[in-house]
Amino acid sequence: DQQVKQNSPSLSVQEGRISILNCDYTNSMFDYFLWYKKYPAEGPTFLISISSIKDKNEDGRFTVFLNKSAKHLSLHIVPSQPGDSAVYFCAASAKETSGSRLTFGEGTQLTVNP
């Protein structure tokens, strides 16, 4: 049962343009959503999060949008830079479990071309 899904295994964009990464979930008990970035041979690093009571959170070039009714969230990166090329994971945590128990999607490989 895949509770968090990232349906696009890969995305390629030009430097300076917008990157939009999508994520869908099924579990209504999720109360926080997080995005992690992962470079090869490194562990995931936290990027940005959003509470289920909000619909938008912004941090510099990164904005996460949450549509609770559609159980969908997206990460926007503007402008995209070559250094953003990495695998991006969407993750969620539920109220009844600790914040250290995350459910991850399969990841999307973002490639930003110079």
Add this chain to the structure above:
Amino acid sequence: DAGVTQSPTHLIKTRGQQVTLRCSPKSGHDTVSWYQQALGQGPQFIFQYYEEEERQRGNFPDRFSGHQFPNYSSELNVNALLLGDSALYLCASSRILITSGSPLHFGNGTRLTVT
């Protein structure tokens, strides 16, 4: 300020063998969680340790066990290795009072190959 450190970085084992992976949490953190990331998949939660006890467990068989020491470091043990156990094993640390949505800090992982 050292982050999460894991050892070894790579390991090759044979089916049926046993393996132990090690993790030292970030300074100030007292909780360790382990994740398994198979090729092409996202990390999957194995279990969480706090105060030297397993507090939560994901959908993994009893062949997967762990331990946490008084200095908060942790070990992940896998017995009777199967080919399907080949994966990147990630350790993440946090403080037990971490609120939902607070970021976990991950190590760089141990790449286990079972032949």
